[in-house]
Amino acid sequence: MNFFERQRQVRRLSTRLVLLFVLAVVGIVVVVNLAAVFAFNATSADPGQLAGFVVMVTIATVAAIGLAALVRTLALRGGGGKVARELGGVPVPTDTTDPELRRLRNVVEEMALASGVPVPEVYILPEETAINAFAAGWSTSDAAVAVTRGALQRLNRDELQGVIAHEFSHVVNGDMRLNIRLMGLLFGILFLTVIGRGLARAGVIGGGRSRDNSSSAAPLALVGLALLVAGYVGVLAGRLIQASVSRQREYLADASAVQYTRQTSGIAGALKKIGGLTDGSELKSPKRDEVGHMLFGEAARTSWFATHPPLTDRIRALEPSFDPAELRQLAQRWSAAPPSGRQEDVALGLAPAGPAAGQDRGAAPQLPVEGTRVRVAPTEVLGRVAAPTETAYTHAAAIIDRIPDPLLDRARRRDSAGPLLLGLLLSAEPPVRQQQYAALTERHGRELADAAVREAETLAGLHPMLRLPLAELAFPALRDRPDAEVESLLAAVFTLIHADGAINVSEYCLSRLLLAELEESLRPDSRWRPDRRTLTDSRSAAAHLLAILAQVGHAERSAAEQxxxxxxxxxxxxxxxxxxxxxxxxxxxxxxxxVLDGLRPADKERLVAATVAVISHDGMMTVPEIELLRTICGLLHCPLPPMAGGGTG
Known part of the structure; x- marks a missing residue:
């Protein structure tokens, strides 16, 4: 199943989620109406009055559920970081020197570059001793990955990679948006139990204070009890919904993790440690049920409707010869001496941890030299979208390794990431750069303009394949700045784009991509956004894109037209x-x-194929052309891994 088919599957799951939610609400409304009719003795009323009473109760119930779901969804507009903080998550600094936290950030950065998506926020849940993790957010630009303290302490680097790769599968395939939407809907259903508990308590207290009040308090208590029952019916329905949209996706994410890392021992080892350790994957947070469907492992030991497949089934899917008795043996061994991930790293030769787990950095693939031409076909590129392989992963590590340390340090610091980004976006053509400098000076001050020019000078000669990754590595530090500073940076990037209109296509697309990512991180879009635009409706926008790519790639008009x-x-x-x-x-x-980003998955797949057909009209692509293609795919939210060796991915 390729990326575009997964997108269609996520949209089908979204439709199923809405239908199941509507059915749950209908069931709750029926229970509440029955209780209200008997509580207020409305059975003896004439049909017209009874119908009006039922309509009133129905409207009140639906309004309570809908309003609660809406309020909860709006509260989650802060993106994945909001969810992580609610569970007690603490941000991991981009420039951390703590060995365990640095190892975590390295793994996340490598996985992000290999996947072709912005580096997400990284959180640790310091109070959670179990092994678990999750990814949350409305899009790749506001995503957050969180892991428990237990995962950092107990998992070796291969196992941590497997867990992070599993979560990145949810990031790149759009599962996060469905997960966070589900949180809002489940809260709406659960909210009735809060109202019911309050009404029942008020009825009991009111009836106990005075006999005169007992006749009026009894119906109140009965309605409260009915709301409690209805609310728990809703909770039951919610668990069913969670299980229906989550279980199969976990198998797919496990398989994707194996595809990313090209080894089963990592993720299988993490699952075995969950089964063999006392804490397992159980979380202590009171919000664990609300996020159960987005976790790596089950949030609670017992559940009527598990959100994940049985642990032994997941392990057996990765290792067909697995014997469940192995978990009992591991439990006995670890009961006295729990495993230490860092000690295992030393024993396995994974420490000191480098960018590529278990590999010698010197053996990483070399970056292709300027002028290298790669034979590529549209179908090959489509198969690589959101499907990084082991080669892409090791190549991402090589990319980080080949970025000079001073640049990496500045990209990871809040105070220097902004000027570095602007330096990346300044044109290489002196006349264009001069106009950009003048526009920056006029609108944002000479100090920022001078800093951007200094960074641009240090970036001269940087390999084309390192420019986009360096910008993505700087993204977390940029996103971590106050909103006012991010808004100012957005304005500066916009200024560079429109300085004189002479910016070339590659520079423009990189600027536009980073502008879009910053805007999405600052203002996550939580609306229901079914992508329903068709190519017929969008042919003008698509024709502009193809014509511009043809024009810049061919000096002669006849060749460009072909x-x-x-x-x-x-x-x-x-x-x-x-x-x-x-x-x-x-x-x-x-x-x-x-317009183009709103295309339906099947149409967007054809647009990407058409883009490849234009850029590689002669069947070959240069390194700058491949990086341009990756940037365009990023703008269309179709993440394309970096080129490795002689091809993409």
Missing amino acids: AFQAGVATLLPGTNLPYAPPENGVLALETAWP
């Missing part, structure tokens, strides 16, 4: 579109991105 028509034939077979590059060049894409 490349454009190759893209059109892939995008809209049998359609005749004229080759007409927009007069304002890349700035014509400013209005195109929202």
Whole structure:
């Protein structure tokens, strides 16, 4: 199942989630109405009055559920970090020197670069001694990955990689948005138990104070009891919903983790430690049931409806020869001396931890030299979207290894990440850079403009494949700044894009991608957004993109037109579109991105294939062209792993 099919599956799951939620609400309304009718002796009323009473109770019940779900969803608009903090999560500093936390950040950074997505926020749950983790957020730009203290202490680096790779599968495939939406809906259902408990308590207290009040308090207590029952019916329905949308995805995420790391021992070892240790994966947080469907392992030991497949089944899917008796043996061994992840790292040769777990950094693939041409086909690229392989993972480690340490240090610091980003976005052409400098000085001050130019000078000669990863590594430090500073940085990036209109396509796309990521992290979009645009509705925006790519890739108009028509034939077979590059060049894409990003998964798949067809019209792509393609895929929320060796991914 490729990325686009997973996107279609997530949308089907979203539809199922809504239907199950509606059914749960209907059941709750029926229970509440029956209780209210008997509590207020409405059975003797005439049919008209009874119907009006039922309608009133129905509206009140639905309004309470809907309002509670809406309020909870709005409260989660802070993104994945909001969820992590609610569970007691503490941010892991980007420049941490703590060995365990540095190991965690290294693994997350490598996985993000290998997946082609922004580096997420990283949290640790310091009070949780069990082994567990989760990823949360509305999009890849506001995502957060959180792990428990127990996971850091008990898992070796291979096992930690397996867990993080499992969570990244949820990040890149869009599961997070469904998970966080489910939190809001479940809260709406659960809210009735809070109301019911209050009404029941008020009825009991009121009836106990005075005999005169007992006749009025009894119905109140009965309604409260009915709401409690209805609320717990809702909780039961919620558990069913969680299980229905979660269990199969866990198998898929486990399989993706194996694909990412190309070894089963890591994630299988983590699952075995959950089964063999006393704490298992059980969380102490009172909110554990609310987030149970998004965790790596079961939040509680016992549950009527488990949100995850049985632990032994998950292990056996990874290791068919696994014997459950092994868990009992491990439990006996670890009861006296629990495992230490760091000690195991030393024994396995994984410590001191480097970017590539278990590998010699010197053996990592070399970056291709400037001018290297790679043979690539659209179908090959489509198969790589959101599907990093072991090669991509080791290549991501090589990328980090080849970024000079001073640049890495500045990218990870809050005070220097902003100027570094602007330096990356300054044009390499002196006339264009001068105009950008003048615009920055006029609108944001000479100090920032000078700092950006200094950074640009230190970045001169940086390999094209290192520019986008360096920007993504700086992303967490940029996102961690106060909102006002992020807004100012957004304005500065916008200034660079529009300084004179002469910015080239690669520089423009990188600027636009980072601008979009910062905007999404600052203002996560929690609305229901079914992607229903069609290529027929969006042909003008798509034609602009293909025409601009054809124009910049070919000096002669005839060759450019042939490349454009190759893209059109892939995008809209049998359609005749004229080759007409927009007069304002890349700035014509400013209005195109929202349209193209809203395409249905099947149509977006064809758009990516058409983009590849234009860029690689001769069947070959240069390194800058591949990086341009990766940037465009990022703008379309179709993460493409970095090129490794002789091909992508």
